[in-house]
Amino acid sequence: MNRPGLRERKKIETLHRLQEEALRLFDEQGYDETTIEQIAAAAGVSPSTFYRYFPVKEDVVVQDEFDPLIVNVFESQQEGTAPLEALRAVLAALFAEFTEEDIERVRRRVRMIFAVPALRARQVGQSDATERLLAEMVAERSGRSPDELEVRHFTALVVASWTVAISAWAETEGSKDDLAANLDKCLAHLEAGAPL
Amino acid sequence: MNRPGLRERKKIETLHRLQEEALRLFDEQGYDETTIEQIAAAAGVSPSTFYRYFPVKEDVVVQDEFDPLIVNVFESQQEGTAPLEALRAVLAALFAEFTEEDIERVRRRVRMIFAVPALRARQVGQSDATERLLAEMVAERSGRSPDELEVRHFTALVVASWTVAISAWAETEGSKDDLAANLDKCLAHLEAGAPL
């Protein structure tokens, strides 16, 4: 049996404490003006420990664990669905489970990411990784190669839609449903060939 | 008459020397393994001078001056054209003027940008700026606001198409025309609603 254990619980606790204190300090004094020493002190650990949890400063805001979840949801879908529809459903299902509190956390983080260039820059690394992941999943299903131009292009477009939808949503006070609505609007607009 | 003058000529010269030596050193020893001191020494200037030309290390590869050119070409177009068609024409016209040598330089830079995460991250800052620029231009013409979801989404999609087209092209040994062909393929695919 793999019970949680004291060690693991403590780790998760420090992780969250670091993220929360960091977010608070960034809000209060700005990102660049906040040093890792301050964050570590606020969370009651040493700077060394901070770096063990987050390889770079940006990750204390940007890091998330959605990629494996996306894969799970996608794979548990029936084969027939069209790629675009499938991805829409995946994303919808993903944040359907979030509590109101989760959503507020996401909003704070997204706002900060798009407000601080360094964070946005770091986040693109994650987006690129997710994009490659989607490409592989989509390619596998449609019996194509993930390196094909059309496949890469498709996934890049979907990620772009998602990025616009969530950044526009974060600027508002909208609910979870508003985010879903934004995403639907964008994907529909994409499916229509992005007319203007 | 605004003749170049020795001072200005020297400045452009040092700028190019810094870029070239940097590119060479990055190729030879890798990006992270190359220090600014080395680049400066290779170009025969002090590290202080490097920072005067490039605020951050990444910019010695990433920095370009295409944005103002894009605006110029776009504004000198007739009003009637549809936004997507207009942007396609702008980009085509932009690199139509490049010499073979220019193109090779671009290819080297693009390859390096997509190979080194730090460079890719920095480049996104530029892309975001270009995206906002496009949004303003497109919005102005179509009498909309650049903050509208559809407008933002449209420009994000176009930038994504462009990114895929150029990164796929850079991986090959293709000519200037191949880049144009890639871009046409992507934009056509977008216009068709990104079917898979």
Added chain:
DNA sequence: CATAATTCTGATAGCTACTGTCAAATGACA
């Protein structure tokens, strides 16, 4: 329960990117 093995933490030293300041050098111009 005591001891051994494993994992986590904190302290230290060091490298490099980057900033700010100031005096010296260099080109522009009368």
Added chain:
DNA sequence: TGTCATTTGACAGTAGCTATCAGAATTATG
């Protein structure tokens, strides 16, 4: 040639990040 404006180099300092290592805390074992 002499004066003014701009560019440059030297120096000092901050902060992000890496590597290393001894000691503390947790877990596994006899």
